Amino acid sequence: MPRVKVSVIVPVYNTGKYVDECAPSLLGQSLPADEYEIVYVDDGSTDDTLSRLEKIAAGHPNVQVHTQPNSGWPGAPRNLGMRHAKGEYIQFVDHDDKLGSEALERLYEHAKRNEADVVLGKMSSTMVRPRRLFRHTVDACTIENDELMQSMSPHKMFRRAFVEEHGLRFPEGPWILEDLAFVSAAYLKAERIAILADYPVYYWMKRDDGGNNTQHRFDPRHGFWANTRTIVGQIKEGTPASDDIDALQNRLLHRLYHVEVLSRTREPEILREDPAEQRQRFEAAREVAVSEFPAAVREGLPAVSRLRATLLAAGDFDGAVTLAERVREIKPRTAVGEPRWENGHLVADITLELLRGDGEPLTLVERDGKHWLDPELLAGVPGTADGWEVPDPFRLAYAELIVKDRDREDWWYPEGDLELRLRPLGEGRSQVVASGRLSLDPERLAGGRPLERGVHDVWAYVQLLGVDRMVRVTGEATPGTPAAGPALTGGRLSLPYWTGSGQLALDVDQRQRKLGQDTSTVAATNAGRGEENSLPLPYIAATQDSAPVHLKVTVGTLGVQAELLPAPGTETARLRLPARLKLPAGRHPVNLPKTARPLAYAVVRDGTVLRVEGPAYESGGGRRILDAVADNRQVRRVRRMLGR
Missing domain, CATH: 3.90.550.10 (Spore Coat Polysaccharide Biosynthesis Protein SpsA; Chain A)
Incomplete structure (x- = not known):
């Protein structure tokens, strides 16, 4: 067994x-x-x-x-x-x-x-x-x-x-x-x-x-604070004490302090609970913070969190409420460059920043060779009349991009890292921002495997100066429009678009968005001419190792199965129709379902597709003469040998 x-x-x-x-x-x-x-x-x-x-x-x-x-x-x-x-x-x-x-x-x-x-x-x-x-x-x-x-x-x-x-x-x-x-x-x-x-x-x-x-x-009646002390003691017993803010013990205690203790002083909890009850929580948190956690844990916090911890240690409940009201108004903002396809990856340059409640950047002020926290954020907060120093603007700061599978709640991390920097704003002011490149590979993002069929939303998480926010990546393009052209990846179509709220999303395998009106509008500008039953589609990206995607199209009045497949030697796709169609001789529009504008035109003679043309293609007189005699089998054979 x-x-x-x-x-x-x-x-x-x-x-x-x-x-x-x-x-x-x-x-x-x-x-x-x-x-x-x-x-x-x-x-x-x-x-x-x-x-x-x-x-x-x-x-x-x-x-x-x-x-x-x-x-x-x-x-x-x-x-x-x-x-x-x-x-x-x-x-x-x-x-x-x-x-x-x-x-x-x-x-x-x-x-x-x-x-x-x-x-x-x-x-x-x-x-x-x-x-x-x-x-x-x-x-x-x-x-x-x-x-x-x-x-x-x-x-x-x-x-x-x-x-x-x-x-x-x-x-x-x-x-x-x-x-x-x-x-x-x-x-x-x-x-x-x-x-x-x-x-x-x-x-x-x-x-x-x-x-x-x-x-x-959280329920103090069931020993929350006593249990917190027990776990703190367990960590202290298992690690050496140190005054170094980056020592192991202090790094481990940081999580307990930040999540279980300091959260009693911050939004939303301190603002949503009954004030009398919250004052009791605040006082209980203060007692545990002062008696159980080394000073190095508090000193190692980023600027805003360290200010919260100082107000907590001083027992200043009203000051903590004022700070929480100000910090609650801070909003993240994303700036997105034009998304595009490169080597099968959806890429875009992205910058993340934090804004105060009035819409202005959350800044640092340089004075006497030091950085100080934004005075507008601190107005009315006790103990900050002379400012609040920020010894290290990048302390415990980071930012990252995340892609969420909307149907399955799975979260994936695209390639690359966002870098933190100080962006000068003039007059001794600067701003901590995160910037870098989104690089989303639909064929490998899911733990080295292709993304599942469905809509995948692009998010960003930032933790700057002790303020953490999670936000959808939002652009300035018209909501509901394509963010970039379609791409043929792994035998599926990937369609980037801006949602109705202007947020970046990728539809893999046409879960909600279809290759249709958006594509046919761009296709109308295609002046290309294909060979026999195949037409290059330069506005659709493709990886060379992608399998074909089968499409339902209408050629004239006939519904047929067509294929999208990689165009040899390029990073684009091509459309391939069946070699023979039961259609009368002529030039027939090729339409995707529910679209008015043709994706292409098929030139048919004697039931054979001679070639496929872009809607904007204009053939010369010589081409029309060849078409007129193209029903001769010998002529067709010679044309194929000569490469047309």
Whole structure:
């Protein structure tokens, strides 16, 4: 009997229909069914969840169901699942999420190949922004790679012997942040950690009823602050202390400080909650910030975040609210050069910047050889009358372009990096901007594989001066128009366009946009002349290794199947019609469906397509004489030999 490679542990409680929605992704894995098991642990459900689970188990030998009295939290059922697990590796899944169909097979192979204790699989989500941690696949790293702290959910693969050796368990009972406690302990103990970024492993799905919305995870009644202290102590115990802001311990604590503590002082939370309740949160956050986090963690923050931290440490709630109101108004803006196709890549020059609420650039002011934060942003913020110094304008700053598969919620990172620079604005003022080139390859972007059929939106993420924003890449062209000409890539058509809101998108394989009116308008200017039944289409880009794309066209009154294929020796496409058509002699328009303007004209004699012409092509008198005698077979044969 094959050994169990992976145990999938799924805690459930009053899950109802979500069990049935998640189960197919677990049962339909590419890993053979006798090589993995699914361990459901019901935490005392009071609805029909248990009967649903038993029905699934009855039809699948690799499914087991265990029950326990309600504990009120996922920690205890996960621990019980680990006690029953027989797999070489353990993968945690929540009952309302899904796995990619090849997730277990790919994770296990990556883990075994690299002898990893922990494997992080690429996550796709309808709820949170993508993490740059999953930009590249990594064979092996350790906790020294502090970007690991971007992913603290337990939905990872852990080597079972490693978990047992170090006694790793989830805190039980109502224990907020139980996932952070378990995962941070695993990171600190692991000798080899691997990252699988070229395949969407885990789909963290938003429930219709909002039952897994992370905005509800903060609850001081369940020991939030005490648990935060526990996790801080765990990290301190596992790493050496240092006053260096870039020391490992301070880099690891940065995530906890920024996400769990400093978020109580920033928008939107500090502005949307009841003021009385928020003051209590603010004071509790202040106590933890001052007592648990080294000064180096606060000092290592970028300018705006460091100002928040200073206001928090001083207990200045009103000042934090004022700053939050100002920062909330900051908006990102993208400037996009004309998109174009180069070697099968959609490329465009892009610049990203931040603007204040009044639409002016968020600036730095140079004074006495130092940089100071924009005084307009600071007006009315206590403690900033003399300005707020920015020792390093690029501290923890970065920007990146991201492409989102609209249908599947997958996020992919195109080639190239955006560079940060200071752009002079005159009079001692400057602005931090990010600029670079989008280079989107439809045939390799999805982890080295072609993008799936569908619409793919181009996004940008910026983190400048401690202000982070995610925004669709938007141009100044007319909304709803092509952003660049069509391209033939990998046997499919890729159509870049500006959405109705002016945002850059790419439709792969005509999911929503069709090769039609836009193309025929440009085609009307084509003055080319083809050879026999083929016509060059210079306005359609093509890669030489692309397979043909089949098109339905109308030639005269006859509907036929045509082909788009690469034109030899060029980076453009050509149109090829059937060699013979049951049409009368003459020059017949070639139309795409639902278009008024012809894509081309086919010259037909005796049922044979003599040639295909662009709509703007004008033949001379000699050509008309040859056409008149072209029904003579001998003439046609000689013309082909002479290359016309």
